[in-house]
Amino acid sequence: MKNQNTNISQDYKYGFTTEIDSIKAPKGLSEETINFISKIKNEPKWMLDWRLKAFNRLKVSKEPNWQKPKYPKINYQDLYYYSAPKSMKDKPKSLDEVDPKLIETYNKLGIPLNEQKKLSGVAVDAVFDSVSVATTFKDELTKKGIIFCPISEAIQKHPDLVKKYLGSVIPISDHYFATLNSAVFTDGSFVYIPPNTRCPMELSTYFRINAAETGQFERTLIIADKGSYVSYLEGCTAPMRDENQLHAANVELIALDDAEIKYSTVQNWYPGDKNGVGGIYNFVTKRGACRGKNSKISWTQVETGSAITWKYPSCILQGDNSVGEFYSIAITNNHQKADTGTKMIHLGKNTKSKIISKGISAGNADNTYRGLVDIGKKALNSRNFTQCDSLLMGNKCGAHTVPYIKNKNSSSIIEHEATTSKINDDQLFYCNQRGLNQEEAVSLIVNGFCKDVLQQLPMEFAVEAQKLVGISLEGSVG
Amino acid sequence: MLQIKNLKASINEKEILKGLNISIKPGELHAIMGPNGSGKSTLANVLSGKDGYTISGELRYLGKSLNEIPIDERAQKGIFLAFQYPTEIPGVNTSNFLRTSLNKVRKAQGKKEIDALSFLKLVKEKTNELGMDEKMLSRQLNVGFSGGEKKKNEILQMKILDPNLIILDETDSGLDIDALKIVADGVNSSRNNEKSFLVITHYQRLLNFIKPDFVHVLADGKIVKSGTKELAMQLEKTGYKGIS
Numbered sequence: 255m256k257n258q259n260t261n262i263s264q265d266y267k268y269g270f271t272t273e274i275d276s277i278k279a280p281k282g283l284s285e286e287t288i289n290f291i292s293k294i295k296n297e298p299k300w301m302l303d304w305r306l307k308a309f310n311r312l313k314v315s316k317e318p319n320w321q322k323p324k325y326p327k328i329n330y331q332d333l334y335y336y337s338a339p340k341s342m343k344d345k346p347k348s349l350d351e352v353d354p355k356l357i358e359t360y361n362k363l364g365i366p367l368n369e370q371k372k373l374s375g376v377a378v379d380a381v382f383d384s385v386s387v388a389t390t391f392k393d394e395l396t397k398k399g400i401i402f403c404p405i406s407e408a409i410q411k412h413p414d415l416v417k418k419y420l421g422s423v424i425p426i427s428d429h430y431f432a433t434l435n436s437a438v439f440t441d442g443s444f445v446y447i448p449p450n451t452r453c454p455m456e457l458s459t460y461f462r463i464n465a466a467e468t469g470q471f472e473r474t475l476i477i478a479d480k481g482s483y484v485s486y487l488e489g490c491t492a493p494m495r496d497e498n499q500l501h502a503a504n505v506e507l508i509a510l511d512d513a514e515i516k517y518s519t520v521q522n523w524y525p526g527d528k529n530g531v532g533g534i535y536n537f538v539t540k541r542g543a544c545r546g547k548n549s550k551i552s553w554t555q556v557e558t559g560s561a562i563t564w565k566y567p568s569c570i571l572q573g574d575n576s577v578g579e580f581y582s583i584a585i586t587n588n589h590q591k592a593d594t595g596t597k598m599i600h601l602g603k604n605t606k607s608k609i610i611s612k613g614i615s616a617g618n619a620d621n622t623y624r625g626l627v628d629i630g631k632k633a634l635n636s637r638n639f640t641q642c643d644s645l646l647m648g649n650k651c652g653a654h655t656v657p658y659i660k661n662k663n664s665s666s667i668i669e670h671e672a673t674t675s676k677i678n679d680d681q682l683f684y685c686n687q688r689g690l691n692q693e694e695a696v697s698l699i700v701n702g703f704c705k706d707v708l709q710q711l712p713m714e715f716a717v718e719a720q721k722l723v724g725i726s727l728e729g730s731v732g
Numbered sequence: 733m734l735q736i737k738n739l740k741a742s743i744n745e746k747e748i749l750k751g752l753n754i755s756i757k758p759g760e761l762h763a764i765m766g767p768n769g770s771g772k773s774t775l776a777n778v779l780s781g782k783d784g785y786t787i788s789g790e791l792r793y794l795g796k797s798l799n800e801i802p803i804d805e806r807a808q809k810g811i812f813l814a815f816q817y818p819t820e821i822p823g824v825n826t827s828n829f830l831r832t833s834l835n836k837v838r839k840a841q842g843k844k845e846i847d848a849l850s851f852l853k854l855v856k857e858k859t860n861e862l863g864m865d866e867k868m869l870s871r872q873l874n875v876g877f878s879g880g881e882k883k884k885n886e887i888l889q890m891k892i893l894d895p896n897l898i899i900l901d902e903t904d905s906g907l908d909i910d911a912l913k914i915v916a917d918g919v920n921s922s923r924n925n926e927k928s929f930l931v932i933t934h935y936q937r938l939l940n941f942i943k944p945d946f947v948h949v950l951a952d953g954k955i956v957k958s959g960t961k962e963l964a965m966q967l968e969k970t971g972y973k974g975i976s
Contacts, residue, residue, distance in 0.1 A: 683803065684819045702823030703822065
């Protein structure tokens with residue numbers, strides 16, 4: 255009898271390229287490049303000085319190499335650090351002035367920017383290579399005193415806020431890629447929620463890499479003032495290319511007293527082809543500071559793309575009674591690699607953190623959870639709960655769990671649970687016997703495995719994320 | 733409904749079914765009895781199309797060959813297997829699973845997908861009919877279910893999917909008498925002129941509740957004796973060694 259074979263893999267849906275004239279910075283990393291970026295963004299001197307300080311630091315800084323996924327040496331002089339569509343040079347005042355090609359690109363990605371068609375209940379900032387193309391619902395948010403704009407705009411219009419908070423969670427000197435980002439960052443989103451304000455809609459940034467040989471250095475800064483709430487989501491895609499492209503973002507979150515930030519990521523950068531050629535290096539630094547008492551920061555990430563994913567969205571729990579959460583799904587298929595997890599640094603009293611990580615590995619992929627729970631001396635009565643589950647598909651992939659646990663006082667409690675399992679044939683047979691084909695069965699079982707994390711996503715995106723989980727694993731069970 | 737001709741099946745080069753013949757007409761209920769290791773579960777697996785077996789001989793269902801048809805398509809064509817050990821699928825809601833399954837079957841049969849509300853009505857009606865607890869529907873599929881609950885869940889799925897050919901693989905094993913009655917009632921109330929059943933069991937006990945039209949004794953991969961329900965009674969007295 256014929257073996258069932260449903261190895262029809264769907265190609266990466268977002269792999270197209272937009273043909274568009276662009277302005278680029280001179281190739282390579284130099285003071286000249288930094289001057290170029292700062293000038294084209296019309297930045298004040300303090301910003302340029304800040305960048306140059308980071309650049310000087312970078313000269314004496316070394317790339318880390320303790321991570322599990324190794325990668326060929328990146329030639330930083332062979333990259334462009336700025337690329338933007340020519341038409342964006344004169345800052346279109348409204349969407350009517352934006353190059354239709356850009357609008358069309360976002361339509362194709364399922365992110366309509368037109369007033370009539372824009373996603374209901376979700377304000378979107380669309381970042382294309384190194385510039386923000388458009389931000390929707392801006393006026394409605396302004397009425398509530400909420401600032402949601404490209405960070406390049408915030409530097410000019412809200413310098414006090416930017417000066418106060420930029421680099422306050424991820425210092426310039428943090429580590430190589432964070433320092434690199436500080437020197438050459440181009441665009442990203444800026445969010446400020448005023449005191450006692452609940453942001454009435456989801457805020458979302460959609461990052462698109464288009465230009466070849468170009469790195470994307472996104473910088474996002476979110477500040478939730480006292481008693482405020484915001485839910486923010488980012489999505490990312492890139493064209494299919496044989497070269498590896500670098501995406502090195504810095505994201506800083508600050509939650510003051512009684513404030514809450516919910517930050518969700520659906521990362522679908524181009525993962526490379528079946529043989530591991532091409533794909534994005536996603537080397538990202540994300541960190542949130544629960545600065546105020548009773549504040550809360552919750553990270554949710556669905557990482558399905560990229561050749562290498564290397565990131566640890568973390569929480570510094572400074573305020574008493576503050577809460578940090580990390581919910582993660584990391585899916586690696588074919589030759590993808592991921593080394594991801596979180597750091598929960600407990601400093602305040604009665605601080606709580608929760609880590610739920612689901613790693614899924616298929617094909618020849620390798621998936622590592624690496625996490626630190628550090629409860630300080632003064633963080634009395636603090637608690638952490640960690641659960642790391644790994645699911646393996648096939649016998650050529652790998653899953654690793656590397657927890658670092660430090661408890662420096664005796665009144666705090668840390669719990670850690672970990673499991674590793676395989677999708678078993680009985681589960682697949684059962685689903686098949688109920689009329690589901692192989693791909694549907696895998697998708698169902700994996701979605702079940704990830705349920706605790708998927709539930710954390712804003713409703714508008716949960717359905718998309720579920721589909722993505724299925725698509726990412728297509729062809730992984732033959 | 734189903735014709736099995738000279739069916740041989742082996743796994744890892746070990747022959748388990750060694751030339752099996754059965755013919756089941758619409759409306760009939762056949763029981764297959766046999767000792768452990770006689771090939772009962774293999775027969776259930778092979779009929780549903782499970783991978784890993786090397787097959788020869790002929791399987792015909794509704795007049796067409798099944799040999800090249802994959803598992804999911806057989807299910808969509810109305811072949812249902814009630815599992816001996818229904819597997820647990822964590823994180824998957826029982827009711828959602830059932831609806832997904834029903835819609836796959838309906839779609840394959842050219843029917844419209846059932847909407848959430850109509851489905852809820854249907855599933856509640858069937859759950860109550862079987863005297864089962866509605867709470868089960870919102871639990872994760874088979875996770876933490878008792879043996880009896882798992883088997884009842886299989887019968888519920890059978891009721892909802894409304895298949896033509898139903899294979900019960902040792903559905904009675906591990907059931908207490910109350911659960912056994914629920915399972916038997918579920919089967920009996922589904923019997924009609926169009927549906928056929930193949931009831932695989934080790935014990936005669938189930939056949940006190942479900943009356944078979946025919947009984948076959950499977951031993952060492954072959955049907956060694958066929959008869960009516962009296963054969964089952966005889967087996968109960970003499971044991972499998974008394975046959976052949």
